[in-house]
Structures are given as C-alpha cells and as structure tokens.
Amino acid sequence: MTLLQLEGVTGYYGHLQALQELNLSVNRGEILAVLGANGAGKSTLLSLISGELHPREGRVFYQDKDITQLAPHLRVREGIALVPEGRHLFGTLSVEDNLRSGASTRRRGTWSLDAVYELFPFVAARRKHRAAVLSGGEQQAVAIGRALMSNPSLLLLDEVSLGLAPVIIRDLYAALGRITAEGTTLLVVEQNITEALSVANYAICLLEGRVVLEGKPESLSQREISQAYFGHDLGPSSKAAS
Numbered sequence: 210m211t212l213l214q215l216e217g218v219t220g221y222y223g224h225l226q227a228l229q230e231l232n233l234s235v236n237r238g239e240i241l242a243v244l245g246a247n248g249a250g251k252s253t254l255l256s257l258i259s260g261e262l263h264p265r266e267g268r269v270f271y272q273d274k275d276i277t278q279l280a281p282h283l284r285v286r287e288g289i290a291l292v293p294e295g296r297h298l299f300g301t302l303s304v305e306d307n308l309r310s311g312a313s314t315r316r317r318g319t320w321s322l323d324a325v326y327e328l329f330p331f332v333a334a335r336r337k338h339r340a341a342v343l344s345g346g347e348q349q350a351v352a353i354g355r356a357l358m359s360n361p362s363l364l365l366l367d368e369v370s371l372g373l374a375p376v377i378i379r380d381l382y383a384a385l386g387r388i389t390a391e392g393t394t395l396l397v398v399e400q401n402i403t404e405a406l407s408v409a410n411y412a413i414c415l416l417e418g419r420v421v422l423e424g425k426p427e428s429l430s431q432r433e434i435s436q437a438y439f440g441h442d443l444g445p446s447s448k449a450a451s
C-alpha cells in the first residue's frame with residue numbers, strides 16, 4: 210500500500226533547478242534509500258516531502274491526500290518527521306528538553322521519552338547534559354529520538370552516518386531496524402551506500418537532480434551504482450585515465 214507518492218515534482222532555488230521531474234512511490238513499512246553524491250538533490254527531495262520547499266511543478270500525495278501546499282508543521286501532524294542534515298539540536302538545552310521539543314506535535318503511538326531512552330541507552334545516560342557537549346553519534350541519536358517523539362508514520366533521515374565512526378553507525382542503523390519494526394516507513398538519504406543498501410527494500414540514486422538508477426538493492430551491481438553515483442565508471446581504465 211502506497212504511503213507517499215511524488216508525481217512529476219520539481220525543486221528550484223530561484224533559477225537553479227535542483228530536482229528534475231521526479232516520480233516516486235514509497236510503500237508503507239518500506240525503507241527507501243536515496244543515494245547520490247554532494248549536490249545531487251537528496252536534501253532537496255526531503256525538503257519537498259517535509260514541506261520546507263514547495264515544488265514548482267508536480268504533486269505530493271501522502272496517504273492518498275494531496276499535501277503539495279501543506280505547511281511543514283501540518284505535515285508533522287500528519288505523521289511526516291524529518292531528521293535534518295547536520296541535526297540542528299538546541300545546543301544549550303538538555304538532551305531531555307531537545308527530545309521534548311519533538312513532542313510539541315504529538316500523535317498517538319509507541320514513542321515516548323522512555324521508549325527513546327530504551328532505544329538509545331547511551332542517550333538516557335546523558336539526559337541532563339547540554340546537547341552541545343555530546344559526541345556526534347550521541348547527537349545524531351538525540352536528533353532521531355526527537356523526530357520519533359512526534360510518533361511519525363514516515364521518518365525522513367538526512368545523512369545519519371555522516372562523519373561518524375563505524376561502530377556508532379552500526380548502532381544507529383540497528384536502531385533504524387527497530388523503528389521500522391514499530392511500523393514506521395523510512396526514507397534514508399545517504400552517501401554511505403553500503404550501510405543504506407544493507408537495510409533498504411528499494412533504492413534510488415540521484416545525479417544532478419535526476420533519478421539515474423533505481424531498483425531493489427540485491428538487483429543493483431557495484432558497477433551500476435558507482436556509475437550512477439559519480440556519473441562515470443570507477444573501474445581500472447577510468448583510474449588510468451585520470
């Protein structure tokens with residue numbers, strides 16, 4: 210069953226077209242990986258879904274409702290939550306207050322402070338600390354927890370693993386598995402191809418604002434992915450040429 214559908218959506222910043230006509234369908238309970246290099250249009254796509262950016266053309270449907278013109282806070286109320294690139298925590302507030310700030314729009318569901326602390330025990334241990342003093346991985350967990358506090362049906366994650374150590378990335382991805390087990394649909398934007406494909410049911414790869422490759426992770430070869438990702442092959446011959 211389709212939860213989210215984008216039909217011919219384009220994204221612009223002034224005259225710059227960051228996203229070409231994009232069609233996308235995400236099923237309930239699915240994990241969609243959105244891959245692509247710097248500037249490919251990944252965050253723009255998330256902005257169009259969270260409502261930070263309105264498409265110049267096309268339509269966004271969520272639970273069969275046209276939400277193209279709906280404001281971001283009303284989309285949170287409908288169950289769409291974003292974990293933004295760079296986390297954007299309130300550095301001077303405690304971890305717990307940061308988590309509570311995510312509950313200002315609170316839907317019914319299983320997520321609460323206790324449930325988030327159970328998901329991320331290392332966050333529970335830091336609940337009274339100011340968010341600014343946490344490590345990058347801890348902050349990322351708080352950002353995910355804050356988004357969960359609204360009890361979303363669709364969770365959008367922008368580069369969760371960026372700049373973090375492999376051991377923390379593993380913890381965060383394990384948590385994502387538990388979040389989907391609660392019935393939440395995930396859209397995972399990543400430059401970390403391996404990690405994203407390990408959890409995704411379906412993947413799309415953006416290059417210069419277009420989908421240049423899509424499919425189930427098991428059907429995509431390394432070569433296809435690197436070609437789609439960088440716009441050229443990374444084989445020995447291309448190395449020799451550079």
Ligand SMILES: Nc1ncnc2c1ncn2[C@@H]1O[C@H](COP(=O)(O)OP(=O)(O)OP(=O)(O)O)[C@@H](O)[C@H]1O
Binds near residue numbers: 251
């Ligand atoms: N606020 C903005 N104003 C103007 N141009 C922007 C803005 N945000 C993004 N862009 C441009 O739009 C294009 C797509 O950017 P976007 O942030 O969506 O890429 P991305 O795939 O998320 O990249 P990254 O991996 O670096 O986060 C880029 O050319 C970028 O420079």
Ligand SMILES: [Mg+2]
Binds near residue numbers: 251252253294367
């Ligand atoms: Mg981005």
